[in-house]
Amino acid sequence: MTAVAPRSESSVRSSKRTEVLENRPVNLDGFVEEWPEKGLVAMESDFDPAPSVRVEDGRIVELDGRTRDRFDFMDTFIADHAIDVDTCEDAMATPSVEIARALVDPRTTRAEIVALGRGLTPAKILDVVKLMNVVEIMMGIQKTRSRRTPANQAHSTSAKDNPIQVAADAAEGAVRGFAELETTLGVVRYAPLVAIGLQVGGQVGRGGVLTQCALEEATELDLGMRGITAYAETISIYGTESVFVDGDDTPWSKAFLASAYASRGIKMRFTSGTGSEVQMGNAEGRSMLYLEIRCILMAKGAGVQGLQNGSISCIGVPGAVPGGIRAVAAENLVASWMDLECASGNDQSFSHSAMRRTSRLLPQMLPGTDFVCSGYSAVPNMDNMFAGSNVDTEDYDDWNTIQRDMQVDGGLRHVREDVILQVRNKAARAMQAVFAELDLPAITDEEVEAATYANSSDDYPDRDVLADLDGARSVMDRGITGLDLVKALERSGFGDVAENYLQVLRQRVSGDLLQTAAIFTGDFVPLAAINDANDYAGPGTGYRLSGERWEELKKLRHVTSAENPEEEVS
């Protein structure tokens, strides 16, 4: 808990009703008034520029009221790399209301609206989405999402950086359905062992799971190049030049980093979100959504396939101002509309109120996004080293029930206890074998047993941290790669896990993971915008929850049997 007294302390007598309301969890959340002059405003500000574009000699010379001689480096990058010079003057001449209606209207195809979007400036895009209410924004997301099949992503971390815990929770997360798993660290030096845990555990749960480890950029790239991780996501970009410069970065340096990943066939996406600029005091008087749209166009201009957005770690800022969660949904819409894979947030502790946490995720969960959460905490939030998620392991059954109630696919499923215990145990044993093969600090049978039945890091025996850190360093010093891990798994009797892992490594040669919104099925068939393109065109079209998958999602922990009401099915 925070060091603060309850808010209701007052000498003035209040009603019993007020007392009840004061004690509701929602009143532990923070709310502030808007301050548009400083950019503390979601998406409707008089201080945002008016849309404009002017082209001379095949070059954009004016963008949203600024002439080229007054461009900051974001303007330059967007004008030169993100906006289609050939179509922009026509696209900008289209009334915003027509574009907004086309986003909602199923008779306008995704391809048409995406093509029109290529010619729009940040202020024009803002002008369009400002016309849309939250239901219309969801309609737009449903149509513009890149991949036809929605998916979900998980966090698997440990408050003690325990690699066995990370492996067991990764295995459980994989079998529950997550397509991507990511981890990060408390003690950064632990990274190689925890990244190995995530990768090995993920491949035990099922085939086709992709993993990443969020770290300082050079180490993150190194782990990716070695094949210890399979994708990268935490490459942050910002909507103002001043915030970019504060981080010693530019759009060009980020684009260079992106190309380093692409050169090895490694999937990657950028990260941005509303609220980061005002949080750092450098919003330059623009609304949060206007600045986020600049980020989205910058990502597009850099040529990356996707973006993680939806405020992300600054969610407390849009969450505290009027219309903020509408703006967050709008940023997901714009990322999808700009033809990027969208990993759509819902990944940070957002509210004390269960009602508010749920309402915050519906604009992504109901229409479906490429990753509804980026990520869902596949560990209890106390173990979440991304500082907690909007949903965690305690919410698994609620999530599954909402999927069943609404007949929507949020990427997860109910899994029987015996299956979960089996994959957790196998993940821990695979780690035990890999550590032994690679001469890393031993994993005891007691730890394997703990991993099988554990909930949180409290349920595991403590590791010898200093020995582990030595081991982690030796992984880097010895130049251990993904292939070494595959060999260790194969040698120690985990041939099926080795095979899954090898498939992940092979894919970087084929380049399939570089396609927009690429994930794998359990059989390593890539699903991406190129072969699983979203074909939503109104009622009866697009992704529908039916057949085998719907049967799977009808299952919950407790469902009374129709045949024999004295029994439950699960």
Next chain:
Amino acid sequence: MSTPTADSVRTLSLREIGPAERGTRADEVVIALSPAFGDPFTKTIVDVPHAEVIRQLLAGIEERGGTARVIKVYRTADLAAVAHLGAKLSGSGIAVGVLSRGTTVLHQRDLARLSNLELFPQAPLLDAEVFRMIGANAAQYAQGQSPKPVPTRNDQMARPRWQAKAALLHLKEFDCIDKDRAAVEVEPVITTVD
């Protein structure tokens, strides 16, 4: 909202002594305060009175046998810069930097500006007890010792409650920056009001 029930209230005024200069005592700690500390703001993001912040820091320093000087910085509201300036003016090279919302850092003259000895980034978790421990550690660093770092706290629900208010306070503090005004040494005067 924060009407006290039992205890009396302490208020803080910062009486200007003169320009902030380099100290001579080899074991002193400089407490470097941000532009809005004490005036116009009077309490941290979780309503810890600024008087209490100063009182606890000074008490922590004193109980470890240290001495302290307090300076107020006007040209920047960047915590690292505030604290590093304090460290450069400190006879021992040790400073505690404090923003008006409570965010605190222990800094040392020879470290890079963005480095630190101990950082306390989550202002909502800093109460009187923590400020006292920070003061005690500052005094020990100033005496050339290596104290055990103050235990850090973590609360994942601090974000939903405090992130936006922190942003607002940050913006307000930025508004109090006076690029033309050099740092001054101040004498903290703590008055008890019943």
